[in-house]
Amino acid sequence: MKRLLMVANVDWFFISHRLCIAQQASRAGWKVFVACEDTGRRNEIEVDGITFLDFKFSRSGINPVEEVKTLRQFYQLYKSIKPDIVHHITLKPVTYGSIVAKTLNIRGVLNAVSGLGYNFTGDRKGAVQRMMIRLMRYGFDRDKLTVIFQNDDDQKAFENLRILSPKNKIVRIKGSGVDLVKFPKSPFPSFDRVKVLLPIRMLWDKGVKELKEASDLLKNKYHNKLQIILSGLADEDNKAGVPSSYLKKWQDGNYVTWIGYQKDMVKVYQDSHIVVLPSYREGMPKTLIEACAIGRAIITTDAIGCRECVDEGVNGLKVPVYSVQELADAIEKLMLNHDLIAKMGDESRKKAELEFDVNSVIKKHLEIYSSLIN
Structure with missing residues (x-):
């Protein structure tokens, strides 16, 4: 054999x-x-x-x-x-x-x-x-x-x-x-509060700091209309690992919540409207491929690996690497346009079926x- x-x-x-x-x-x-x-x-x-x-x-x-x-x-x-x-x-x-x-x-x-x-x-x-x-x-x-x-x-x-x-x-x-059957095109949760999901190992190189600062810019204006969900473990054995103390301090259980590692990511994606990945560099991020399959709008950086997952203005938005204001602006643009989120979600699923x-x-x-x- x-x-x-x-x-x-x-x-x-x-x-x-x-x-x-x-x-x-x-x-x-x-x-x-x-x-x-x-x-x-x-x-x-x-x-x-x-x-x-x-x-x-x-x-x-x-x-x-x-x-x-x-x-x-x-x-x-x-x-x-x-x-x-x-x-x-x-x-x-x-x-x-x-x-x-x-x-x-x-x-x-x-x-x-x-x-x-x-x-x-x-x-x-x-x-x-x-x-x-x-x-x-x-x-x-x-x-x-x-x-x-x-x-x-x-x-x-x-x-x-x-x-x-x-x-x-x-x-x-x-x-x-991505398994297109296991990760099916899914309806959005209620738009009463737009949920932005960061589904990663918590590493600085994934843009955790940038998302934290962008969320701070939006908090006063949208704390009741927006929620940031952090899904992933604090990989503190990694040199680029974000300490759990940083994540605990950031979350307040309402506007920002850290749910840690989740085995069933399908449900996590389904309970979101937008998937965000402000990474500095990737190969081809599994999280964005899965987000496409579920049918979610995407915000990511114009970084190696990330840019291939988003057709600008079609299934998501791209911002510069290390950006904070541009990231906040992109989140705000989508959260204020529910129809655009839904349209981008449809396009994400089409992209997954064709490419992933x-x-x-x-x-x-x-x-x-x-x-x-x-």
């Missing part, structure tokens, strides 16, 4: 972004192994014959001694499983996994680049970034390595950094897709696996 190893950072991310691909690969005859950190949800991955491996590593560590240990972890994992194909998800598995796969002569490698991560965001430069670039150049320099990019900007960044090799095959897939259907994403991944094995 062909052996496929999928490596990601943490179980909840894998479940939301790649589990459906693993399930379909298993049904198609692959022996599928999934390696990532178990935060208590491994049972959701251990389905359809998938083998789960608790594989914990520092997502953003820079201590040289610890990073050598992490590289050794990858080596031991790959040597033990002996996969025919290894699918790396997120930047550290892409970086370290490619090196180990090359060292062990693993037959095929699929690297999914969904953004460039903390060390490449916000004009950050330094020794860590330079080291990662050198490591990726080495790992990518081989045959039978395919790279999936979610947007044109990330591909150009890899090309400019000379990470890609002429031997690599490049594939473009717009995000991880998960069945198309799954099919493309299985084709890549087959091309690497043959």
Whole structure:
């Protein structure tokens, strides 16, 4: 049986972004192994014959001694499983996994680049970034390595950094897709109070500070007509994590409410009118793809990854990265025009059906696996 190893950072991310691909690969005859950190949800991955491996590593560590240990972890994992194909998800598995796969002569490698991560965001430069670039150049320099990019900007960044090799095959897939049945076009809740949803891991790079300041600008005028809903965990293990103390201080339980992590995001989207993501940079944000499927108006930034989810003035509005006043103006414009929100919601659903259907994403991944094995 062909052996496929999928490596990601943490179980909840894998479940939301790649589990459906693993399930379909298993049904198609692959022996599928999934390696990532178990935060208590491994049972959701251990389905359809998938083998789960608790594989914990520092997502953003820079201590040289610890990073050598992490590289050794990858080596031991790959040597033990002996996969025919290894699918790396997120930047550290892409970086370290490619090196180990090359060292062990693993037959095929699929690297999914969904953004460039903390060390490449916000004009950050330094020794860590330079080291990662050198490591990726080495790992990518081989045959039978395919790279999936979610947007044109990330591909150009890899090309400019000379990470890609002429031997690599490049594939473009717009995000991880959305199940259009699980996330159906849904009616809006009452417009008595317009609800603006921020459905993210609470990271500064997602624009939390900007939304906080924009909400402050609107509060006096619209505190009874507008509600800001924060849905997501405070990822304080992440260097860009927003402290829970900041979120608790911001929320008042009325105008702003923080509902934390929610397993059933469909209901959360359905209880909103507008979905907002003032991010600095993304690969292709799952939250906006899901918002499109549910049929919601979107406000996001004209940032890499985000801009692909919004056709300006059609299914949403785009504002400059780091903007506060423009973000507040966009929220105000939509909340005062309920018909426009509804029209944009219809257009979002159409966009999801045309561009983000998960069945198309799954099919493309299985084709890549087959091309690497043959």
